[in-house]
Amino acid sequence: MTTEKITMPQLGESVTEGTISTWLVSVGDKVNKYDPIAEVLTDKVNAEVPSSFTGKIVELTVEEGKTVAVGDVICIIEVEGNDSVTTEHENKENVVLEKQNTDHTDHSMKKRYSPAVLRLAQENDIDLTSVMGTGRGGRITRKDIEKLLETGITNSTNNPSQPRESHESNKGKSTAPAESVSAALDGDIEIPVTGVRRAISEKMVRSKQEIPHAWMTVEVDVTDLVSFRDSKKDEFKRKEGFNLTYFAFFVKAVATALKKYPQLNSTWAGDKIIQRKDVHLSIAVAANDSLFVPVIKHADEKSIKGIARDIHELAMKAREKRLTQEDIQGGTFTVNNTGSFGSIQSMGIINHPQAAILQVESIVKRPVIINNMFAARDMVNLCLSLDHRILDGLICGQFLREIKQTLEKMNEDTISIY
């Protein structure tokens, strides 16, 4: 019996250290050569470290979560017999199974078809692009095809890549009416899904399927804002030629809060989150049978009047179907004026790929207790839908409180429209 040391392998050319994320064995375990013994995390890859020996684990010299240099001993193993002559050599070429590589990186041979594979594919009408290869570099082997044929599946829609395909077809399906209810009965009207409606449906499905939505609502007392706005609206309309809407005040408050909480002004990008520097607010505009979300650019830099003008112009353009690509792109956060429909609470679908959407509900007069007395106050609900991959309740709560405080402080003395 001799003991051998297993060292941290080199997991990439420029990698000098690795972190043991999980031990897959414990002291006393028997392992075979090449059995994985630990999962190692480096800044480049996640990998399994295989045992260089067959034997019994005697000691794990590195704790989980600890980072050690390449070549450091991570574990000691008791080996039967004496094959230490080969140890040096074995260690050097310690085979590392890079998950990345085996999983999806190396598909260099995917489209190199051998004569046998081509013949079988042609004879049996198999679409090779949808067959998963088990050969080196993802190559499709003759055996892969033979197995496919053995299972009796010769149709290309049903081969090993089925999961991906069915996923895609699911996507297509869910945007279309479900099969079972698609038959129109007498007197029903069939409206073909085209153009904007199709775009809306696809976008909504995508957002709802991809983004894990969570919701929050705060109640805001806007009594002062209401009286201020009521006192100014006629004069404003006369002077400027367009309406001074409540919505402009809400947009302004949101834009300011986003500067303070940029976490909500961001995008999920798979392996990272992109926080946007600019605050471009998308606003939802309903027009007959359509829904548009034109963008108020640099909303944080604009006065309430400026925002009110943008809202006015964008809404006009949307109704007259004059919106340009420029008008609708670049939004980083959406504010939706659901209150204009009389809604007092709603759960918006996030405008993909943004991180959140805020629904501004109807302002309603309600009895509210202030200083232990009932008072008639103008109340509004602000409903936030958030991408829970990016955001958590804490930050969103802070964000909403910021808006709430801003709005509740808005009165004749604090607001400048211009």
Place this chain on the structure above:
Amino acid sequence: MAIMTYIQAITSALREEMLRDEKVFVLGEDVGKKGGVFRATDGLYDEFGEYRVLDTPLSESAIAGVGIGAAMYGMRPVAEMQFADFILPAVNQIISEAAKIRYRSNNDWNVPMTIRAPYGGGVHGALYHSQSVEAIFANQPGLKIVMPSTPYDAKGLLKSAIRDNDPVLFFEHKRAYRLLKGEVPEEDYTLPIGKAEVKREGADITVITYGLCVHFALQAAEKLEKEGISTHILDLRTVYPLDKDSIIEAAKKTGKVLLITEDNKEGSIIGEVAAIIAENCLFDLDAPIKRLAGPDVPAMPYAPTMEKFFMINPEKCEKAMRDLAEF
């Protein structure tokens, strides 16, 4: 059935044929009183006497020439070259005379002669005692070259060679002589010359080889089986002329073919095997036809490390087989 070594199988084939047919006689250097340097003819001198077990001068061209003459006269000589390396002085007799007499005489004459010779390395024999010479003779129509891999095949094929009416070169791997043991029937039997044999059924890769390498491949296949790699092994047995049908069938079976020989790679028997596969199996091939062979250096070195580098062994087979399986 009795368990015999490879060389015991050779000796018993010789003895039984000499008993069966009095025209059969052996000749060669030290084959008589000494019984051969490898003891292949051990006991034959005592049993059959000096007229049927001839010690010859150190002249391979004479051994071949005497054999050819006796064979043309109706005898069935079994000539022994002490080492295959020493066959070269006899090449003119073998290629220009033995191989061509039936053709040249329009079937009037033939040479029912067998030439036995131990070949191959791995026994620290170095330059003059390790060569594989089969490729030298393997494009001479009129000759047959037999290279058995087991005691059973050796006995059955040697009997067929002796009974064959044309010249047969019979190469025995000298390392196999005492290394390999196997069951050999006591009753008389022969095996067909020109027929390859499947030594192992498999589905993932095909190995085609001959001689001692068959065993290396079998050992490697045993190990790979545990990894889930299933190996089909075809033993050529006769390397000239080749059993094309069996080669094609074996190659088509898996579409991944590894050819193994101990001979220098370029110009070896397996190059011809590769050509047969390439000509006939294109649409069944799933990988390039691979060859595992000795390096293209002039001779097997004496130094053990260098000899190991030159020789085929189970580890080299295993590596090449796994590599092909993974392709």
